[in-house]
Amino acid sequence: MSFIFDHVSYTYQPGTTYAVKALSDVSFQIKDGDCVGIIGHTGSGKSTLIQHMNALLLPTEGAVYYNGQDISDKDFNKSVLRSEVGMVFQYPETQLFEETVMKDVCFGPKNQGLSEKEATLRAYEALKMVNFPDDSFDQSPFSLSGGEQRRAAIAGVLAMKPKTLILDEPCAGLDPAGRNELLSLIRRMNEEEGITIIFVSHSMDDVAETVKRVIVMDEGRLFMDGDPHQVFSHEKELEEISLSVPPVTSLIDRLIENGFFKGMEKKEGYTVTTAKEACELICSEISR
């Protein structure tokens, strides 16, 4: 059990006129090896929520437990938490600062106390993992394109070998190839290395393709929590909170309403969420 959120509320600048209640009474658990997507409209509290998992924010009410320890405790070791839980922020490229990409990626491992040599090795592996072009390792990060900067920044977090990886909208602004690569990297890390993934996104497609569980946030509250097939079968409810379902889901649901795929409409609380599943369904319909 890695994370337990127990009736967590968070207010920015409490006690002033600028107070904003960003989370209210959120409770859920995340187990080791989970692959969780978090969706919600802008300002629904997703970024606030995930910053609790790195003890960058502490709940104003309720408690967050990491491996059974309360992160708000005075003697809770935040540096251990931060080296085990990697966090890729929204627009992570804004955190680049070193003279070369290599040095920048080494920053995290070095803070973990690794030697120069080990850090460089980690950085090399991480840059390879994100498919960063070899000949740019020693370039200034500021002379790279936006997509390359993004990769370098993500490598900076991967180099710390986190057990849990949190990504806040990592695909925003990437080209389709970059997006596919990143999503498959995320899936691979979860399936092959057992890394717990928490993935925030505005793209229902990306979420449906990547995760095994979806948490839906609305106005700082936990709106839904479940399997993507189950969550995306609630198209109406999701649309009411300015979200949508993946286009394939929408298409297959329309087709079912129009009398195709006999038998599917009886499957309450289940829907097709990816192109692959839709393809299988259509193929079996045709061959019938």
Add this chain to the structure above:
Amino acid sequence: MFRNITLGQYYPAESVLHALDPRVKLFGALVWIISIFLMDGLFSFLLATGFLMFLIVISKVPFSFMVRGLRSIMIIVIIASVFNIFFTPGNALVEVGALRITDKGIINAILMAIRMFYLIIGTSLMTLTTTPNNLTDGLSRSLSPLEKLRVPVTDIAMMMTIALRFIPILIEETNKIMKAQMARGADFDHGGLIKKAKNMVPLLVPLFVSAFRRANDLALAMEARCYSSGKKRTKLNPLKYARRDAIAYIIILSFLTGLILMKIFL
């Protein structure tokens, strides 16, 4: 980290002070600064205190909010007071080596501290009750006679507006970058002075990069909308005096006259 800086921050509320024309408030702040240096006797001190308290009450800004801003100024006040205590000539009360504490020094230090606090509270009352835009508007209108002397008042006002507008953005940006580096194991709280300064590099470099990028973007966006400096501009909401502004001027002037009379006759 920057939450405690209330200096120059706007506090939204509905009060007479908020509704006043910014030119009145600027004039009031100027008078207040002058009066701090006029105030030397007990009576003038009481008058000024009473006036300040009256303003704080009608501003509807919670006193605790103002005081919070004072904390960050405390160090400056303490340093200034210490200098006063040790370096004012007078009758020595305590003498340790070259350092002497004199009676005049202590009085001076206390007066100095009070003056600085009053200065800060008084001027922050103006910024707390006036939006930055209104403030620069008022400033550029008050200074507009200088345009005859070829002072680029509107440009200066525009620069101020932009600078003020960017403060909260930069604070937010700082917080964001700080969090991102902390997530990579950066430590901003521990270590000695040199170590701390070194640890600031991962924060400052991205901050400067983003500040320059923002400035560049803004300049482009302004040019794209045909902004050019030195042109005569009209306002969407021109400033207009109301009756309350006249009353406020009268109150401010009578306060100043009172202080001057006290200075002369008491």
